[in-house]
Amino acid sequence: MSIPRFFCFKEDIKKEFITLKKEDRNHIVKSLRLGIGDAIDVSDRIDTIYKTKISSVSPKEISLEIIEKRKFSPKKIKITLFQSLLKGQRMDDLIKKTTELGVEEIIPVFTSRTIKKYNERGLKNKLARWKKISLEASMQSHRDKPSDVKNPIYFDNLIDTAEKFDIFILTWRGEKKRRISDIKFNMGISKIGYIIGPEGGFSPDEASLLISKGAISVSLGKNILRSETAAVAVMAILSDKLNF
Amino acid sequence: MSIPRFFCFKEDIKKEFITLKKEDRNHIVKSLRLGIGDAIDVSDRIDTIYKTKISSVSPKEISLEIIEKRKFSPKKIKITLFQSLLKGQRMDDLIKKTTELGVEEIIPVFTSRTIKKYNERGLKNKLARWKKISLEASMQSHRDKPSDVKNPIYFDNLIDTAEKFDIFILTWRGEKKRRISDIKFNMGISKIGYIIGPEGGFSPDEASLLISKGAISVSLGKNILRSETAAVAVMAILSDKLNF
Numbered sequence: 001m002s003i004p005r006f007f008c009f010k011e012d013i014k015k016e017f018i019t020l021k022k023e024d025r026n027h028i029v030k031s032l033r034l035g036i037g038d039a040i041d042v043s044d045r046i047d048t049i050y051k052t053k054i055s056s057v058s059p060k061e062i063s064l065e066i067i068e069k070r071k072f073s074p075k076k077i078k079i080t081l082f083q084s085l086l087k088g089q090r091m092d093d094l095i096k097k098t099t100e101l102g103v104e105e106i107i108p109v110f111t112s113r114t115i116k117k118y119n120e121r122g123l124k125n126k127l128a129r130w131k132k133i134s135l136e137a138s139m140q141s142h143r144d145k146p147s148d149v150k151n152p153i154y155f156d157n158l159i160d161t162a163e164k165f166d167i168f169i170l171t172w173r174g175e176k177k178r179r180i181s182d183i184k185f186n187m188g189i190s191k192i193g194y195i196i197g198p199e200g201g202f203s204p205d206e207a208s209l210l211i212s213k214g215a216i217s218v219s220l221g222k223n224i225l226r227s228e229t230a231a232v233a234v235m236a237i238l239s240d241k242l243n244f
Numbered sequence: 245m246s247i248p249r250f251f252c253f254k255e256d257i258k259k260e261f262i263t264l265k266k267e268d269r270n271h272i273v274k275s276l277r278l279g280i281g282d283a284i285d286v287s288d289r290i291d292t293i294y295k296t297k298i299s300s301v302s303p304k305e306i307s308l309e310i311i312e313k314r315k316f317s318p319k320k321i322k323i324t325l326f327q328s329l330l331k332g333q334r335m336d337d338l339i340k341k342t343t344e345l346g347v348e349e350i351i352p353v354f355t356s357r358t359i360k361k362y363n364e365r366g367l368k369n370k371l372a373r374w375k376k377i378s379l380e381a382s383m384q385s386h387r388d389k390p391s392d393v394k395n396p397i398y399f400d401n402l403i404d405t406a407e408k409f410d411i412f413i414l415t416w417r418g419e420k421k422r423r424i425s426d427i428k429f430n431m432g433i434s435k436i437g438y439i440i441g442p443e444g445g446f447s448p449d450e451a452s453l454l455i456s457k458g459a460i461s462v463s464l465g466k467n468i469l470r471s472e473t474a475a476v477a478v479m480a481i482l483s484d485k486l487n488f
Contacts, residue, residue, distance in 0.1 A: 224344075233345060
């Protein structure tokens with residue numbers, strides 16, 4: 001079995017020791033059933049992986065002794081998924097899989113055809129849940145740096161954001177020809193965004209607006225894909241292309 | 245909303261009418277709530293899509309009048325997924341998504357590290373369930389021809405099968421360099437197979453044996469992917485590459 005990976009913050013590191021709190025402590029002791037002397041890898045989320053051994057366990061925290069440090073290079077290309085909110089399990093599922101495949105961040109989007117079923121409190125709870133799912137999937141897939149799920153935005157606010165990307169991909173059923181493999185990814189690009197619509201797709205207005213702002217529309221083929229399948233498919237294709 | 249798609253067999257077509265039985269009949273009447281005059285597309289699974297209108301409904305079947313026929317070209321390249329059996333929902337999930345992405349058939353495989361938890365009867369029930377899932381996903385994604393899930397096989401029996409493919413891809417954590425984008429897909433290939441291991445991966449013996457038989461080992465990147473994510477990712481990459 002491979003060595004479990006956890007994430008800490010710089011302030012959790014003091015000299016030769018890293019302290020992990022409640023939730024991680026319980027995960028290590030109760031779920032993984034590890035104890036003194038067992039190995040854990042910890043990423044500081046910035047540029048270093050620490051190889052550690054468990055040195056002590058208290059009811060509220062766990063102390064890890066640093067054995068070795070290894071620098072990692074942050075990814076040169078960062079991929080942001082703009083995802084029309086989906087109901088239930090489907091959102092969870094795509095967060096997990098795109099995280100495993102290397103997405104940098106996921107920004108839920110309300111489009112005109114998004115089925116909105118959240119009040120403010122419901123949405124806050126959902127967001128906390130999604131963040132947890134992306135952190136756990138980051139641990140399980142041994143990412144150097146975890147992915148994150150950001151606050152949901154409205155489509156109108158997306159437009160300005162889209163312009164900040166080197167490449168912004170719009171998966172759209174109105175596009176019949178261009179595939180992702182037709183896009184040229186030049187050296188030097190660093191920010192790629194892609195947006196996945198709701199089950200009913202984007203409205204023609206939304207699609208035209210994005211295209212007028214420089215978004216590249218692509219087809220994912222003749223079959224009708226569910227929204228969460230499209231989200232995972234694009235991330236898989238990009239990760240292969242960009243050697244993630 | 246797009247017109248719902250169903251699948252029939254040649255024997256269901258009599259002159260200008262197609263008859264669909266119990267399950268499809270109920271799906272159309274009860275779930276989709278369609279009635280006389282509503283449009284349904286039906287594929288004969290071979291080479292023709294029939295545009296039809298509902299002409300009569302009886303308790304046991306539904307009769308559709310053919311309005312128009314359209315030939316489709318069967319895919320030139322067929323992709324078979326050999327999938328180490330996974331527990332629960334995860335198998336269902338990958339069958340759905342790879343079907344949407346155009347997989348031709350899925351063959352469950354028992355590898356040395358597959359967690360086997362089925363008795364003969366349990367496996368028979370599972371297979372029936374998987375076939376149903378692949379058929380439903382084929383309908384929802386409007387495939388011309390449905391995908392199918394075949395009888396599970398043992399890894400030992402896979403070896404001879406693998407040699408019958410033009411390209412056979414082994415996703416393997418032992419491969420550190422070659423990505424799917426490095427594989428040349430020449431004109432004229434018609435059969436591609438790929439195999440996805442269980443959570444613990446293939447044993448070194450299994451991997452060497454497949455490679456000695458001509459399988460091409462590929463890496464899906466540095467992150468550790470769950471088995472079902474890998475299955476979907478490879479299908480997505482191939483469908484983009486081969487213009488599915």
